[in-house]
Amino acid sequence: MRRTYGHAPTLDEIETLALAALARLPQGFRAHLDGVAVLVEDFADDETLAALGIEDPFELTGVYEGVPLGDKFAAASGTMPDRIRLFRASILDEWIARGDESLEHLVAHVLIHEVGHHFGLSDADIDALEAGA
Template identity: 75%
Template structure:
């Protein structure tokens, strides 16, 4: 049997999956996400990778940039809007490597992880919450 492959999901498709994941978030989380910019890029730029100490761009699937909700009161005026950046090629690479989950689930996982940072949670706190939810 011959197998044909479609094109890899583009940035707009990844963004649609991310938007759907954000839309499923319950209150009070959803109320605090207004104004957070969602951006899908192919890879993190070299400056971002260097700042994070990451050499391989495939190691970074998402990034929250901004002031966590609990620290908003001390943010200087003129601060850029909070944003969640998703890196399409790295997400697709991880999706292929895992092989046992849907792209929708993986994108939701990355988005929720970055939303956790928006709320000031550490990576360890986010992992504990995700483990408890599984």
């Protein structure tokens, strides 16, 4: 179902789409996402962009911040909770540029990509899985 918007979707609307996508994941995956926060912001902050070597904030639609599951045993105590940050303006920009994809699908795609990082997958691993799907 393609939903239309009479305005640019808000942070809350993007969050609703992201949480719905998360709820659709198989239980086996969702069980490992307890405690992972999902946040929606307009853009990544300058510190995040610099750490990733990205100059244009429109190039980053989401980021996973935390310790991947396979590395949890080695993580120092007192680390920050894991979180997935989605960037509304960048997602909307990509959605408009694509033109043929629903916003729900794009938000789910970005969220699942970041969930992949939580499971320890690299961008290349995620791209290979998507190409094979």
